[in-house]
Amino acid sequence: MVLHYPSVRRSNWWLLCEAARSCGIRLATWEPHRLQVHCMDGEISGCYDGKPVRPGVVLHRTVAAFQGIVAPALKLWASEGTVVLNEPDAAYRSRDKLLTYLALHRAQVPIVHTIAFVEPSEEAMQPLADHRGVILKPAHGVRGEGIRAFGSAGELLTAWEGGCGQRSPLSLAREHYVAQPLVGGGGRDLRAFVVSGACVALMQRQAASGEVRANLALGATPTRLSLDHPAASTAVAALEACRLDYGGVDLIEDDDGTVRVLEVDAWAGFAGISAATGEDVAGAILQLAMTRRLGDRLGGRLGGRLGGTAT
């Protein structure tokens, strides 16, 4: 079961359908707003359109707006034996760039020097004062939205006082931001897709002329990279640090050649990277889903038999 809206970034859904057809899997779509959790004495159940249900495997995509109902429902099903790829808390954590950097830092995965704040000030921005080029990003931003680059931390402060960034529509709570040195002047980065501890696709992205953000959605040009590239192992370490089964990782090579993580995204689209690299990312995700499901079933049977022997 795929929890998502098929019409939102439809090409990812088509790729999943195509991969499912070729390996004989039946995929169903459930729309997040049609989930319920029914609670009463002695019983609690996850429901879809009012009916108690328990899917075998769940893939969830871009369900950020539905955290309140999706996370409890997925956890409930997982406790009853459903295979939920990308544990909900880990997936939601990865939507926040600051929480992602904390997880990466704990696991000693290289990150870009970052200051996170709700309101910047001269004192707060001091560590970035000597950098020529600073980038400002909403912590929950996607596809480059809400990002701005400045010549210096001072310019960022002036723009902030002029009203930039203070009223983000991205979050009900006041959005926090991250500021970083603009590595290499911006305009180029790397995107990896990792599934089950292996980097399955890797590309370099070159931003459109005059643009610092190398998101494909903003017109960047992708080039396939070999999976031997050092970014592949950094991306794998990043997914492991964030405790995700699969996802996209944005990386950037600094002046010393160290590959640093910019972002981890549990709900990253894979249509762009699949087209650019020719890799079957959707197939790899479904393969993982099947392997987990089979493993759980065998584990359950074996557990039952061992239990029977013991008594």
Ligand SMILES: Nc1ncnc2c1ncn2[C@@H]1O[C@H](COP(=O)(O)OP(=O)(O)O)[C@@H](O)[C@H]1O
């Ligand atoms: N510190 C940085 N230095 C240089 N370029 C950056 C930096 N941070 C982000 N970028 C550029 O901006 C793009 C968007 O930033 P990212 O952190 O991935 O946020 P989003 O979630 O909006 O994609 C990146 O793909 C990269 O091209």
Ligand SMILES: [Mg+2]
């Ligand atoms: Mg990104």
